[in-house]
Amino acid sequence: MHFVVCAKQIPDPETPPSAFRVNEQTNEVIPAQGIAPVLSQFDAIAAEAALRIKEAGSDVKITVVSMGKESAAAAIKQVLAMGADEGLLLDDDAFQGGDWNGTVKVLSAAIQKLGNVDAVFCGRQAADWDMGQTGVGIAETLGWQAAIIAKDVKVEGDKMVVQRVLPDGFQTVKLPLPSVVTVSNELGEPRYPKLAQIMQAAKKTVTKWSAADLGLDAGAVGASGAQLKLERLFIPQAGGNVIIIEGETPQEQAQNLVNALQADKVL
Amino acid sequence: MATAEVAFPEGKPARTRVLGAWWSTAVGLAGTGIVVAAEAERTSAGREVFWNEVPGWLAYTLMSALVGLLVYGLVRHASIWMLGKPTPGILADWPNRLRNATRFGLTQDKLRRDRYAGIMHWCILSSIVMLTFVTAQVAIDDDLQLHFLTGNYYLFYSFYGDLFGLIGLVGVGMALYRRYFDNYHRIRWDERVEDHLIIWGLGVVLLSGFFVETFRILATELEQHPDWATWSFVSAGMALFFSVFEMTEPQMLFAHYWSWITHIVIAFGWLGLIVFTKLDHLLFAPVNAFFLRTDAPGRLNAIPNIEEREVFGVGQIQDFTWKQLFELDACVRCGRCTNVCPANLAGQPLSPMHLIQDLKRHLADVGPELQRVGHAGGDVRAVSPVAMVGEVIQDETLWACRTCGACVQECPVLIEHVPTIVDMRRYLVLDEARIPATAQQALENMEMRGHPWRGTAFERTTWMEGLGDVPLFDGSQEYLYWVGCSGSLVERNLPITRSVFRLLREAGASFGVLGQEETCNGDPARRLGNEYLYQILAQQLIETFKSKGVQRVITNCPHCFNTFKNEYPQFGGHFEVLHHTEFLAQAVQQRTLIPKFPIATNTVTYHDSCYLGRLNGVYDAPREILAVLPGAQMREMQRSKSAGLCCGAGGGNMWQEELGERRVNHVRTEEATTTGATGLVSNCPFCIQMFEDGIPAIQPDEESRMRAFDVAELLEQAVLGPDAAKA
Numbered sequence: 001m002h003f004v005v006c007a008k009q010i011p012d013p014e015t016p017p018s019a020f021r022v023n024e025q026t027n028e029v030i031p032a033q034g035i036a037p038v039l040s041q042f043d044a045i046a047a048e049a050a051l052r053i054k055e056a057g058s059d060v061k062i063t064v065v066s067m068g069k070e071s072a073a074a075a076i077k078q079v080l081a082m083g084a085d086e087g088l089l090l091d092d093d094a095f096q097g098g099d100w101n102g103t104v105k106v107l108s109a110a111i112q113k114l115g116n117v118d119a120v121f122c123g124r125q126a127a128d129w130d131m132g133q134t135g136v137g138i139a140e141t142l143g144w145q146a147a148i149i150a151k152d153v154k155v156e157g158d159k160m161v162v163q164r165v166l167p168d169g170f171q172t173v174k175l176p177l178p179s180v181v182t183v184s185n186e187l188g189e190p191r192y193p194k195l196a197q198i199m200q201a202a203k204k205t206v207t208k209w210s211a212a213d214l215g216l217d218a219g220a221v222g223a224s225g226a227q228l229k230l231e232r233l234f235i236p237q238a239g240g241n242v243i244i245i246e247g248e249t250p251q252e253q254a255q256n257l258v259n260a261l262q263a264d265k266v267l
Numbered sequence: 268m269a270t271a272e273v274a275f276p277e278g279k280p281a282r283t284r285v286l287g288a289w290w291s292t293a294v295g296l297a298g299t300g301i302v303v304a305a306e307a308e309r310t311s312a313g314r315e316v317f318w319n320e321v322p323g324w325l326a327y328t329l330m331s332a333l334v335g336l337l338v339y340g341l342v343r344h345a346s347i348w349m350l351g352k353p354t355p356g357i358l359a360d361w362p363n364r365l366r367n368a369t370r371f372g373l374t375q376d377k378l379r380r381d382r383y384a385g386i387m388h389w390c391i392l393s394s395i396v397m398l399t400f401v402t403a404q405v406a407i408d409d410d411l412q413l414h415f416l417t418g419n420y421y422l423f424y425s426f427y428g429d430l431f432g433l434i435g436l437v438g439v440g441m442a443l444y445r446r447y448f449d450n451y452h453r454i455r456w457d458e459r460v461e462d463h464l465i466i467w468g469l470g471v472v473l474l475s476g477f478f479v480e481t482f483r484i485l486a487t488e489l490e491q492h493p494d495w496a497t498w499s500f501v502s503a504g505m506a507l508f509f510s511v512f513e514m515t516e517p518q519m520l521f522a523h524y525w526s527w528i529t530h531i532v533i534a535f536g537w538l539g540l541i542v543f544t545k546l547d548h549l550l551f552a553p554v555n556a557f558f559l560r561t562d563a564p565g566r567l568n569a570i571p572n573i574e575e576r577e578v579f580g581v582g583q584i585q586d587f588t589w590k591q592l593f594e595l596d597a598c599v600r601c602g603r604c605t606n607v608c609p610a611n612l613a614g615q616p617l618s619p620m621h622l623i624q625d626l627k628r629h630l631a632d633v634g635p636e637l638q639r640v641g642h643a644g645g646d647v648r649a650v651s652p653v654a655m656v657g658e659v660i661q662d663e664t665l666w667a668c669r670t671c672g673a674c675v676q677e678c679p680v681l682i683e684h685v686p687t688i689v690d691m692r693r694y695l696v697l698d699e700a701r702i703p704a705t706a707q708q709a710l711e712n713m714e715m716r717g718h719p720w721r722g723t724a725f726e727r728t729t730w731m732e733g734l735g736d737v738p739l740f741d742g743s744q745e746y747l748y749w750v751g752c753s754g755s756l757v758e759r760n761l762p763i764t765r766s767v768f769r770l771l772r773e774a775g776a777s778f779g780v781l782g783q784e785e786t787c788n789g790d791p792a793r794r795l796g797n798e799y800l801y802q803i804l805a806q807q808l809i810e811t812f813k814s815k816g817v818q819r820v821i822t823n824c825p826h827c828f829n830t831f832k833n834e835y836p837q838f839g840g841h842f843e844v845l846h847h848t849e850f851l852a853q854a855v856q857q858r859t860l861i862p863k864f865p866i867a868t869n870t871v872t873y874h875d876s877c878y879l880g881r882l883n884g885v886y887d888a889p890r891e892i893l894a895v896l897p898g899a900q901m902r903e904m905q906r907s908k909s910a911g912l913c914c915g916a917g918g919g920n921m922w923q924e925e926l927g928e929r930r931v932n933h934v935r936t937e938e939a940t941t942t943g944a945t946g947l948v949s950n951c952p953f954c955i956q957m958f959e960d961g962i963p964a965i966q967p968d969e970e971s972r973m974r975a976f977d978v979a980e981l982l983e984q985a986v987l988g989p990d991a992a993k994a
Contacts, residue, residue, distance in 0.1 A: 012715070012716065014716065014721065014722060014723075016723060016724050016725055016726050016729075017724060018724070018725075018726055018729065019726050033783060034727075034783045034784075035716070036715065036716075038715050189704055189707070191700060192696075192700045192702055192707045192710070192711070193700060194697065194698060194699065194700040195573075195579055195696075195697040195698070195799050196577070196698070198799070199574060
């Protein structure tokens with residue numbers, strides 16, 4: 001079997017709030033000084049899900065695919081060190097500045113070009129914009145089925161058995177292969193690579209494909225292919241105002257609190 | 268200023284210890300005796316060696332058997348030790364090694380740390396050595412026909428023979444008392460039949476020796492030469508006692524004969540225990556002292572050529588060095604290590620003594636098979652049916668270690684537990700990737716973000732806010748002030764960084780900081796077993812230091828201090844490193860900082876962090892500062908200086924969930940509260956965090972609660988006034 005894990009490199013979500021700045025003119029995040037981008041945590045968990053199936057004894061090849069700049073090779077290497085077999089970087093200036101629509105087109109084209117892919121594993125959402133569209137978008141584009149927000153993924157015969165996290169419980173679904181699954185943090189922590197694997201990963205070369213390699217029209221992807229328009233990017237002003245509710249007795253304090261809440265039309 | 272000293276620095280030069288050792292008593296006594304005897308007029312005193320036709324051949328037969336047995340035992344042991352990896356260059360520092368063998372083998376420097384046991388052991392050892400000397404003289408006198416056991420020397424010889432026999436019996440008595448009547452805890456943790464055999468056996472040897480002497484004196488001296496007999500003051504007393512029974516001469520001869528046989532047989536039998544029991548420490552302890560590391564005790568070995576290896580840590584017994592295997596055989600199960608282990612004190616799953624004993628048993632189990640397979644050219648990695656790490660030694664045992672070095676400090680036979688534990692951690696992390704989740708997060712954070720503090724809301728420059736001009740290091744200043752990850756990214760440690768900064772500025776020091784360019788120096792990675800990550804971080808930082816022209820560094824944190832000072836030289840980084848307490852103590856001494864304001868905390872107790880204290884010998888500088896704080900009174904904790912107890916955070920345990928009955932920081936905080944001090948002062952950002960957490964648990968009442976401080980915070984109050992920190 002051949003699995004694809006989609007991996008995105010994102011600005012570090014643990015950037016201290018004081019170091020997080022945006023350019024309100026260009027609607028762009030200003031990269032924080034000295035803080036390197038990281039692999040989106042949900043994508044590491046997606047890789048973990050694919051690796052667990054491989055470890056359970058299935059004959060699986062895992063290709064990790066990332067659309068991004070040269071620096072995204074680090075994210076690919078990280079998944080290779082966890083145990084993935086091959087790395088593929090989709091890097092083209094034409095891919096930059098778009099929305100999920102362009103990303104889906106590029107990733108789907110790559111998956112088609114790879115050929116014979118049995119399943120695609122994505123994180124439930126990228127930890128920067130948190131849209132959660134890429135996985136289902138790929139399924140839609142390729143005409144495959146998708147199961148989202150999985151906490152457990154298994155392969156049984158020619159079916160993929162996915163346990164999904166719902167707001168009020170879990171749901172187990174069976175999908176035909178090929179399919180797309182998006183994986184949630186309920187699956188568990190991604191593994192820590194062994195040093196021997198890190199060394200092996202360091203020696204592997206990451207294949208690079210451009211828009212031309214994928215046969216994509218530069219005008220259909222990236223900023224020019226975007227369907228969403230970002231109106232305004234800003235850091236909200238957080239503030240607080242504390243009112244101490246007075247009262248002689250607890251009953252009186254409670255009554256005063258209710259009065260205040262009613263006056264503010266909260267109740 | 269403390270300097271790196273051989274073995275554990277204790278703030279006292281080693282020479283005085285050797286000179287002051289108890290051994291000088293024995294040597295001095297014998298030496299003086301020989302001189303006196305040679306000078307003085309000779310008397311006709313003397314005796315017939317092998318009197319009463321005792322079978323001298325029996326002694327020589329038994330001695331030959333003993334020598335054969337010892338050789339057999341040593342060869343068998345050595346062939347097992349040789350399963351371990353070689354240790355190139357271990358003999359290089361031989362003068363220091365000889366000094367260590369003398370200091371720890373002959374003068375037993377470590378044993379004194381338990382006074383009772385120290386006296387007991389000295390009595391026993393000096394008695395064995397001196398009585399072997401006494402016995403050897405008998406053989407020499409007879410075999411070489413020298414007949415020097417005559418005259419004054421004979422009398423003196425009789426005297427010290429009896430004296431050391433008596434000293435030996437006192438030692439045996441003390442041992443018996445501790446084992447059977449004192450109910451002493453640590454010697455019962457792994458008590459075996461051999462423990463009883465050794466001590467009773469020695470008692471019988473010494474007593475039977477006295478009986479031989481007693482009946483000889485009874486028969487030949489008591490009446491004939493009472494002036495000679497009195498020199499054998501113990502035996503003569505015993506003879507006097509036996510004289511009341513009015514024994515006939517044949518009875519005396521009979522008693523002497525059989526005492527002699529008993530003495531000889533049991534004595535050689537007892538020495539034979541060296542091959543089969545912990546009595547082997549008699550040989551192995553001084554040798555292990557010789558092979559003790561002679562570099563800084565706070566340094567861990569580097570894995571050389573890490574990128575070209577297939578195995579990184581120690582997951583199988585043959586991956587240890589031969590020295591580490593040798594150490595296992597030196598262990599006497601005294602329990603001193605476990606007795607001071609912070610994890611053990613808190614009921615957590617680590618006992619250094621049992622760890623060593625478990626490894627020793629595992630070596631005995633698989634060693635012979637490893638040898639056989641190795642000789643046959645088979646796959647030795649496939650030999651062991653059990654996993655050494657995971658089954659023989661549990662993962663949680665390895666993770667519970669604080670790398671505080673208390674066990675190593677106490678071990679009388681110089682076993683180095685910490686490097687052995689870290690070697691196995693390296694196996695867990697690098698070879699197996701088996702790590703507690705929280706520790707893994709800290710390691711990943713170091714990889715991704717260059718610091719171990721996941722989720723911090725601070726930047727490396729946050730502490731500078733409101734301090735005015737904070738100079739960046741550009742090579743023109745004398746010192747780099749190294750703030751460290753904790754000093755800049757952990758809320759409680761920020762005020763300490765500010766205090767140190769203001770004091771450096773007040774003292775007029777020429778210094779700068781790196782600000783955003785600081786990254787983790789790798790210490791937590793190394794302690795957690797990720798040597799690869801450590802080497803990457805260390806090499807990067809050494810490059811940064813060199814490119815900026817850093818030569819002298821002042822650190823906030825004793826862990827950074829130890830890493831820069833003791834570990835960076837392994838990678839070509841040679842810097843002069845001071846902990847802030849060292850620099851500040853110097854400044855106070857030179858009057859560039861003048862403590863004049865009374866501080867609000869009137870009684871303080873001081874906690875020695877392991878990495879500043881025990882592992883680097885800096886005990887005095889922080890205390891010198893506390894001593895000059897106006898209005899502060901010092902109250903030492905019972906465990907302090909080299910006997911100090913870890914706060915619980917060392918060895919990467921800052922980032923681990925603790926398993927066990929209690930938390931180490933609660934144990935240590937409790938010890939601090941018993942001093943009644945209102946301020947618990949330390950020098951380490953980890954210790955401070957541990958105490959901030961521990962104090963509310965031990966003292967729930969917020970009003971009367973003890974407070975945790977860094978030395979610099981109190982000094983700042985005294986130098987710049989109580990409101991300086993608020994400004």
